[in-house]
Amino acid sequence: MDKLVVFSGSSNRSLSEKICRKLDTELAKAKISRFSDGEVRIQLEENVRGKDVFLIQSTCPPVNENLMELLVMLDAARRASAQRITAVIPYFGYARQDRKDRPRVPITAKLAANILASSGANRVLTLDLHAGQIQGFFDIPLDHLYAINGFFEYFKQNKIEDLVIVSPDVGGIKMARAYAKRFGADLAIVDKRRKSPESTEVMHILGDVKDKNVLLVDDIIATGSSLVNGAAALKKEGAKNIFAAISHGILSNHAVDKIKDSRIDSLVITDSIPLPEEKKQEKIKVVSLDSLFADAIKRIHFEKSISVLFDTTGS
Numbered sequence: 364m365d366k367l368v369v370f371s372g373s374s375n376r377s378l379s380e381k382i383c384r385k386l387d388t389e390l391a392k393a394k395i396s397r398f399s400d401g402e403v404r405i406q407l408e409e410n411v412r413g414k415d416v417f418l419i420q421s422t423c424p425p426v427n428e429n430l431m432e433l434l435v436m437l438d439a440a441r442r443a444s445a446q447r448i449t450a451v452i453p454y455f456g457y458a459r460q461d462r463k464d465r466p467r468v469p470i471t472a473k474l475a476a477n478i479l480a481s482s483g484a485n486r487v488l489t490l491d492l493h494a495g496q497i498q499g500f501f502d503i504p505l506d507h508l509y510a511i512n513g514f515f516e517y518f519k520q521n522k523i524e525d526l527v528i529v530s531p532d533v534g535g536i537k538m539a540r541a542y543a544k545r546f547g548a549d550l551a552i553v554d555k556r557r558k559s560p561e562s563t564e565v566m567h568i569l570g571d572v573k574d575k576n577v578l579l580v581d582d583i584i585a586t587g588s589s590l591v592n593g594a595a596a597l598k599k600e601g602a603k604n605i606f607a608a609i610s611h612g613i614l615s616n617h618a619v620d621k622i623k624d625s626r627i628d629s630l631v632i633t634d635s636i637p638l639p640e641e642k643k644q645e646k647i648k649v650v651s652l653d654s655l656f657a658d659a660i661k662r663i664h665f666e667k668s669i670s671v672l673f674d675t676t677g678s
Contacts, residue, residue: 368414369390374422406439515545536552574602575602579608581609582611584614585618587614
């Protein structure tokens with residue numbers, strides 16, 4: 364462990380500190396500041412020559428600031444002769460633009476992957492990508508972790524009966540099927556029509572949710588419109604209690620108010636994105652994935668397989 368060095372950007376320092384406590388190591392010191400014109404200024408205050416360096420930084424809002432901070436830290440570690448640099452990105456921003464679905468639009472997920480590798484990352488460790496195929500955008504090794512077991516442990520303690528796992532859209536069927544298998548529950552789907560990038564209209568509920576407890580699962584909650592509209596439609600179909608398990612809680616615009624006034628009984632998110640004090644409220648619960656990331660970092664450092672951490676079946 365003497366060659367393991369863990370740095371944190373400013374986006375999610377609380378998670379970084381918890382990960383280091385699990386690793387029984389100190390978070391390495393780095394001076395992160397801005398020049399007068401807003402440019403990112405970084406100085407790593409630990410010797411990293413010949414070391415195995417892990418840089419923890421979520422590219423959450425403000426996305427561009429946090430991404431640029433990560434890129435500058437990667438460059439600093441590379442120029443300081445680190446032996447290997449792993450970018451630990453609990454939430455990978457720009458992942459929602461992963462294909463050309465309209466004329467003259469970019470594929471920014473691929474662009475971000477290229478920039479990370481060019482800046483000095485030798486490998487990437489991330490959680491619940493918006494689309495699994497983004498792993499193929501990277502020309503360096505990428506380890507993809509899943510939040511499913513963390514959510515399973517949380518809901519197992521609450522002992523919810525007659526549970527149905529619901530995907531909020533057709534694109535999330537694969538994730539919902541994995542949850543249904545893990546929870547030993549039935550599966551349902553919210554069939555919706557997207558009117559704009561930020562608003563949707565629910566058309567049908569595919570599956571039986573009448574007199575059932577429902578768990579909506581998804582990777583991202585931004586404005587919360589899809590989730591709230593889906594919950595309202597499920598309630599109309601006779602669902603009892605409605606819960607939601609979302610990996611990355613962006614909670615932008617008025618999402619918190621929408622959740623508070625919605626038919627959702629409880630929203631559970633991970634700490635891949637920090638939850639500011641002003642967004643905390645009774646309905647929103649946070650599950651920490653510090654142990655998952657600490658195990659992954661330790662296995663990568665000691666060149667051990669981390670495939671056991673990809674398991675979504677509990678076996």
